[in-house]
Amino acid sequence: xxxxxxxxxxxxxxxxxxxxxxxxxxxxxxxxxxxxxxxxxxxxxxxxxxxxxxxxxxxxxxxxxxxxxxxxxxxxxxxxxxxxxxxxxxxxxxxxxxxxxxxxxxxxxxxxxxxxxxxxxxxxxxxxxxxxxxxxxxxxxxxxxxxxxxxxxxxxxxxxxxxxxxxxxxxxxxxxxxxxxxxxxxxxxxxxxxxxxxxxxxxxxxxxxxxxxxxxxxxxxxxxxxxxxxxxxxxxxxxxxxxxxxxxxxxxxxxxxxxxxxxxxxxxxxxxxxxxxxxxxxxxxxxxxxxxxxxxxxxx
Amino acid sequence: xxxxxxxxxxxxxxxxxxxxxxxxxxxxxxxxxxxxxxxxxxxxxxxxxxxxxxxxxxxxxxxxxxxxxxxxxxxxxxxxxxxxxxxxxxxxxxxxxxxxxxxxxxxxxxxxxxxxxxxxxxxxxxxxxxxxxxxxxxxxxxxxxxxxxxxxxxxxxxxxxxxxxxxxxxxxxxxxxxxxxxxxxxxxxxxxxxxxxxxxxxxxxxxxxxxxxxxxxxxxxxxxxxxxxxxxxxxxxxxxxxxxxxxxxxxxxxxxxxxxxxxxxxxxxxxxxxxxxxxxxxxxxxxxxxxxxxxxxxxxxxxxxxxxxxxxxxxxxxxxxxxxxxxxxxxxxxxxxxxxxxxxxxxxxxxxxxx
Ligand SMILES: Nc1ncnc2c1ncn2[C@@H]1O[C@H](COP(=O)(O)OP(=O)(O)OP(=O)(O)O)[C@@H](O)[C@H]1O
Ligand SMILES: [Mg+2]
Numbered sequence: 001x002x003x004x005x006x007x008x009x010x011x012x013x014x015x016x017x018x019x020x021x022x023x024x025x026x027x028x029x030x031x032x033x034x035x036x037x038x039x040x041x042x043x044x045x046x047x048x049x050x051x052x053x054x055x056x057x058x059x060x061x062x063x064x065x066x067x068x069x070x071x072x073x074x075x076x077x078x079x080x081x082x083x084x085x086x087x088x089x090x091x092x093x094x095x096x097x098x099x100x101x102x103x104x105x106x107x108x109x110x111x112x113x114x115x116x117x118x119x120x121x122x123x124x125x126x127x128x129x130x131x132x133x134x135x136x137x138x139x140x141x142x143x144x145x146x147x148x149x150x151x152x153x154x155x156x157x158x159x160x161x162x163x164x165x166x167x168x169x170x171x172x173x174x175x176x177x178x179x180x181x182x183x184x185x186x187x188x189x190x191x192x193x194x195x196x197x198x199x200x201x202x203x204x205x206x207x208x209x210x211x212x213x214x215x216x217x218x219x220x221x222x223x224x225x226x227x228x229x230x231x232x233x234x235x236x237x238x239x240x241x242x243x244x245x246x247x248x249x250x251x252x253x254x255x256x257x258x259x260x261x262x263x264x265x266x267x268x269x270x271x272x273x274x275x276x277x278x279x280x281x282x283x284x285x286x287x288x289x290x291x292x293x294x295x296x297x298x299x300x
Numbered sequence: 301x302x303x304x305x306x307x308x309x310x311x312x313x314x315x316x317x318x319x320x321x322x323x324x325x326x327x328x329x330x331x332x333x334x335x336x337x338x339x340x341x342x343x344x345x346x347x348x349x350x351x352x353x354x355x356x357x358x359x360x361x362x363x364x365x366x367x368x369x370x371x372x373x374x375x376x377x378x379x380x381x382x383x384x385x386x387x388x389x390x391x392x393x394x395x396x397x398x399x400x401x402x403x404x405x406x407x408x409x410x411x412x413x414x415x416x417x418x419x420x421x422x423x424x425x426x427x428x429x430x431x432x433x434x435x436x437x438x439x440x441x442x443x444x445x446x447x448x449x450x451x452x453x454x455x456x457x458x459x460x461x462x463x464x465x466x467x468x469x470x471x472x473x474x475x476x477x478x479x480x481x482x483x484x485x486x487x488x489x490x491x492x493x494x495x496x497x498x499x500x501x502x503x504x505x506x507x508x509x510x511x512x513x514x515x516x517x518x519x520x521x522x523x524x525x526x527x528x529x530x531x532x533x534x535x536x537x538x539x540x541x542x543x544x545x546x547x548x549x550x551x552x553x554x555x556x557x558x559x560x561x562x563x564x565x566x567x568x569x570x571x572x573x574x575x576x577x578x579x580x581x582x583x584x585x586x587x588x589x590x591x592x593x594x595x596x597x598x599x600x601x602x603x604x605x606x607x608x609x610x611x612x613x614x615x616x617x618x619x620x621x622x623x624x625x626x627x628x629x630x631x632x633x634x635x636x637x638x639x640x641x642x643x644x645x646x647x648x649x650x651x652x653x654x655x
Contacts, residue, residue, distance in 0.1 A: 202403060217389070
């Protein structure tokens, strides 16, 4: 007992306690629900068996049923468009802004801080704001597009199946750009200035310096941001709830919203869990990319 | 001799701060020029102005006869070795070396060949595939040099390239850089705060202080005829002793004030009664037999390095003597010291200028 105590005080026991506490917490709050979720995806779940743990095992029936449904593939397609569109938009605009603020004109850091406002706002509030912007009859977006002559008639962004998904993507890009910009700004700031001076003396113009110094030096930051972006966009739920509710007719539905809809509105918990498991696979993949890209950081 | 770099009336302001004041400097093709001076005197600023990394506020800068004031760094054809080396961390040694060639669109095979040739001369052949983080400090330094050499630039600029190396390697690299310079027939400008480096490596030494060139010339010229007290104190190690003195009635002797007045004879005629500062180099002061010296000094501290003994006197104006003989001396002794009249430097008591 005494040995144990002293080991905890100043031996390796202390390290183990430090590691065990967060691991235990993680297992309890994230690991167990995850396992339970996987278990549910192989069971038959209805309103009456909700409270029990051991329910009839059905093998891969939930999975085959899910892919037999006509809306499954379109929703998976929507999810892919949503993820790729959001990440591309957030990243490109975020990178552009980060480069812009990198020039360090007077007031740059102050203005950059202001951009964080979008990131601080809850998704539902952002959704509400975009509802106004996107509104068919009196929305600012339609007004601007009309005035600049890009469109002749109003687009009903939220209720037109051709546009509903893109309406949410636009809002999500707005929401995530600031986060991208901040991380990319940090990455840019960590590149030593003398590398640019050396490259300049070596004859590289601004464009060549960007391609041969900035981008390669930012590789790990970019890898981290894209994989975090994948995780965040796969989690994006509030905007769908606030703007389109997945409609009309699933035209803007994505897996994360659909899983919730199946579980808590149609009470088909097994299917909801099945979709979640499919998503977990993707998130795991993103996590591995994230961990690898932060591990392979270039150090001078 | 053609002039490779010419600066005339160059001034540099950082806002209200006047960093370079009326710099006139011309550098011959093929010469090795060292810029020395205490920290903050503007050495790096001057070097970076040559490279174009800083723009000069007024004056003219010519490289190989062409006005360069508004030419961007990449078009000046000048290579720089940074104190931090500034190697590209995401590139191998070979890629670091060939960067400038690849930017200019030189074919891959040709660039590779050039890298191998340069690496052979700088001893990097075995390391071409490594990343900078896998190299020692000395090896990084060589990569930084090789990266400059491969370009055959109009001039090499070095900003304290050896300050991150240990003493032994520094002495070694000193010779190596100079040898490379001679072999390439290059024009080099070398910034250092170490006057020994400047004296041993350069053909032409420029001493700066507070943005002003105090004196420039051949190393021995600066040592033998320092233009003022600052240069006299800066060049030479250990530093020159300065003692207040008054020119004697006859104008050919100095009454030196080291605790008590002692007289040394001069080899030139000065205005009698003039207040001056006498500059006595430690290595020119000799510890001699009693009765043979020009003055007598009480010994304060004795430090021996084996090859030389450093004697510091306990007088008000401290005097350091470097003695290479092993003659025994202890704290508290009073010793006789001699100096040749020709070795006595005299500076004006007020302006500090050489008399
Ligand atoms: N970007 C800048 N803005 C304002 N002042 C500067 C800037 N860069 C340098 N200075 C000032 O100019 C003076 C000269 O600086 P410089 O770097 O040339 O000194 P240095 O001689 O190279 O010194 P060191 O031996 O410490 O490297 C210093 O007083 C410094 O504070
Ligand atoms: Mg400097």
